[in-house]
Amino acid sequence: MAASASTRFLVLLKEFSAFRKISWTSGATNFHRQSRLLCHVAKEDGSLTLASLDLGKKPRKFGRSKATKLEGSYVTDMGQGKVRAVKNDKMKVVREKKPAEIVSPLFSAKSFEELGLPDSLLDSLEREGFSVPTDVQSAAVPAIIKGHDAVIQSYTGSGKTLAYLLPILSEIGPLAETSRSSQSESEKRAEIQAMIVAPSRELGMQIVREVEKLLGPVHRRMVQQLVGGANRMRQEEALKKNKPAIVVGTPGRIAEISKCGKLHTHGCRFLVLDEVDELLSFNFREDIHRILEHVGKRSGAGPKGEVDERANRQTILVSATVPFSVIRAAKSWSHEPVLVQANKVTPLDTVQPSAPAISLTPTTSEANGQIQTTIQSLPPALKHYYCISKHQHKVDTLRRCVHALDAQSVIAFMNHSRQLKDVVYKLEARGMNSAEMHGDLGKLGRSTVLKKFKNGEIKVLVTNELSARGLDVAECDLVVNLELPTDAVHYAHRAGRTERLGRKGTVVTVCEESQVFIVKKMEKQLGLPFLYCEFVDGELVVTEEDKAIIR
Numbered sequence: 001m002a003a004s005a006s007t008r009f010l011v012l013l014k015e016f017s018a019f020r021k022i023s024w025t026s027g028a029t030n031f032h033r034q035s036r037l038l039c040h041v042a043k044e045d046g047s048l049t050l051a052s053l054d055l056g057k058k059p060r061k062f063g064r065s066k067a068t069k070l071e072g073s074y075v076t077d078m079g080q081g082k083v084r085a086v087k088n089d090k091m092k093v094v095r096e097k098k099p100a101e102i103v104s105p106l107f108s109a110k111s112f113e114e115l116g117l118p119d120s121l122l123d124s125l126e127r128e129g130f131s132v133p134t135d136v137q138s139a140a141v142p143a144i145i146k147g148h149d150a151v152i153q154s155y156t157g158s159g160k161t162l163a164y165l166l167p168i169l170s171e172i173g174p175l176a177e178t179s180r181s182s183q184s185e186s187e188k189r190a191e192i193q194a195m196i197v198a199p200s201r202e203l204g205m206q207i208v209r210e211v212e213k214l215l216g217p218v219h220r221r222m223v224q225q226l227v228g229g230a231n232r233m234r235q236e237e238a239l240k241k242n243k244p245a246i247v248v249g250t251p252g253r254i255a256e257i258s259k260c261g262k263l264h265t266h267g268c269r270f271l272v273l274d275e276v277d278e279l280l281s282f283n284f285r286e287d288i289h290r291i292l293e294h295v296g297k298r299s300g301a302g303p304k305g306e307v308d309e310r311a312n313r314q315t316i317l318v319s320a321t322v323p324f325s326v327i328r329a330a331k332s333w334s335h336e337p338v339l340v341q342a343n344k345v346t347p348l349d350t351v352q353p354s355a356p357a358i359s360l361t362p363t364t365s366e367a368n369g370q371i372q373t374t375i376q377s378l379p380p381a382l383k384h385y386y387c388i389s390k391h392q393h394k395v396d397t398l399r400r401c402v403h404a405l406d407a408q409s410v411i412a413f414m415n416h417s418r419q420l421k422d423v424v425y426k427l428e429a430r431g432m433n434s435a436e437m438h439g440d441l442g443k444l445g446r447s448t449v450l451k452k453f454k455n456g457e458i459k460v461l462v463t464n465e466l467s468a469r470g471l472d473v474a475e476c477d478l479v480v481n482l483e484l485p486t487d488a489v490h491y492a493h494r495a496g497r498t499e500r501l502g503r504k505g506t507v508v509t510v511c512e513e514s515q516v517f518i519v520k521k522m523e524k525q526l527g528l529p530f531l532y533c534e535f536v537d538g539e540l541v542v543t544e545e546d547k548a549i550i551r
């Protein structure tokens with residue numbers, strides 16, 4: 001009887017957001033392997049009703065989808081001639097529907113024109129195909145233009161880079177409206193006007209390219225990269241020769257050049273710390289301290305000869321994960337700072353440690369604050385699965401996962417760089433184009449791999465934490481954790497490499513049986529459902545075993 005009770009489920013839609021933009025036209029191709037049918041266990045009395053599925057008032061259109069009870073199993077008829085028998089009383093079939101390009105748009109109702117940007121910048125945005133600002137851009141741009149220091153917190157892939165670049169470029173450099181008429185002293189002396197700091201070379205270069213795009217070919221030398229691993233002499237020469245208005249770099253290299261007196265940032269008007277929670281970690285402490293001490297501060301400043309504690313600059317702190325320590329730091333460094341989240345600008349003084357949006361402390365994982373913060377760090381429509389695999393079968397599980405989801409561009413995360421080569425070797429041996437990426441690869445190696453991954457030559461990028469933050473590959477449709485991240489914050493950044501800007505994405509965490517409790521803990525911290533899945537006959541299948549394991 002237990003068996004028959006557990007077989008009572010219905011295949012239906014539940015996770016709504018991913019379907020928002022999917023058009024259910026006829027044709028077998030619409031029901032791609034990735035089509036998703038989500039399953040629900042019906043009430044114990046066995047009746048399969050919409051009410052029993054807790055599906056809100058508006059049932060979604062699902063073609064001619066229906067569930068039929070057979071002998072000890074259900075058959076899901078998707079109305080497209082694809083019929084998949086649920087294998088036994090413990091299984092529910094989940095099919096992923098191939099989604100439209102952008103499944104959960106995060107664009108605001110405003111236009112770039114409404115944000116008070118200069119015409120030349122609007123022209124650049126148009127030229128580069130940016131037509132509508134995202135929510136966080138709409139909120140951040142006016143606040144920064146007004147002169148506020150800001151902490152920008154919004155989920156991965158929501159466009160935070162432009163959220164701080166646009167107000168900066170509207171104030172300084174060749175695209176700024178006022179650049180001719182009201183030049184500041186430092187501008188007249190052709191000093192650096194804005195400094196953007198990022199924790200990795202890749203992220204730094206990505207930001208440089210974003211600035212270059214907006215500046216256009218004529219003015220692209222107005223931005224200079226100062227990332228580690230690149231030739232320092234050349235960077236110093238470029239600083240001298242091009243007199244850039246903006247520098248983008250990693251903390252170590254910026255501090256190095258600053259120490260030998262070749263970086264003049266006292267007149268800097270903007271300082272951005274991108275991935276601020278990482279930059280304020282122990283690893284970067286000394287260099288960041290130096291940057292904060294020097295950028296935008298004139299020596300001996302203070303009109304009455306007193307030591308001027310406040311810098312004469314706007315400080316912008318950015319991350320998808322913002323712990324309260326960052327808020328506390330921002331309060332002490334900044335002038336009338338605000339917290340900018342999508343659609344929301346809050347004075348930082350009113351933000352309390354207990355506020356759900358910012359209290360992020362991985363060690364106190366059960367705290368409400370962290371749960372909330374991490375939720376906001378992830379795109380809402382992103383799907384999270386986990387499966388169990390023995391250590392020696394993980395690569396095979398990865399391969400079956402890629403096939404089952406028909407993923408085109410995959411990032412597989414591990415924890416140690418020495419294991420990556422082995423995974424790549426095994427994947428290649430099974431005919432799957434893949435490459436490793438890690439810090440020891442060297443600058444050229446890393447950029448070559450990244451380029452190949454972006455243009456589709458490499459299907460699976462096997463990497464470590466290096467790629468977890470900031471990396472923007474729009475095509476990435478699957479993230480696989482081949483090894484568990486250290487905590488929910490690291491999970492959030494890894495997961496955020498997919499579903500960029502509302503595109504579709506899936507995250508699958510492959511764990512060993514003894515690690516399931518860690519996955520369940522992260523699930524709880526994130527406040528998101530992690531569905532237990534298996535890969536059967538080339539399909540992703542969610543089974544009820546989940547219940548047995550979780551609860």
Ligand SMILES: Nc1ncnc2c1ncn2[C@@H]1O[C@H](COP(=O)(O)OP(=O)(O)OP(=O)(O)O)[C@@H](O)[C@H]1O
Nearest residue numbers: 130132133134156157158159160161320470472501
């Ligand atoms: N208004 C827009 N219209 C179209 N594309 C945009 C817009 N804003 C940003 N993008 C693009 O969206 C992608 C993601 O943006 P970005 O890297 O700034 O996200 P993010 O929020 O900083 O993510 P993460 O937290 O992972 O670093 C980029 O490719 C960027 O060019």
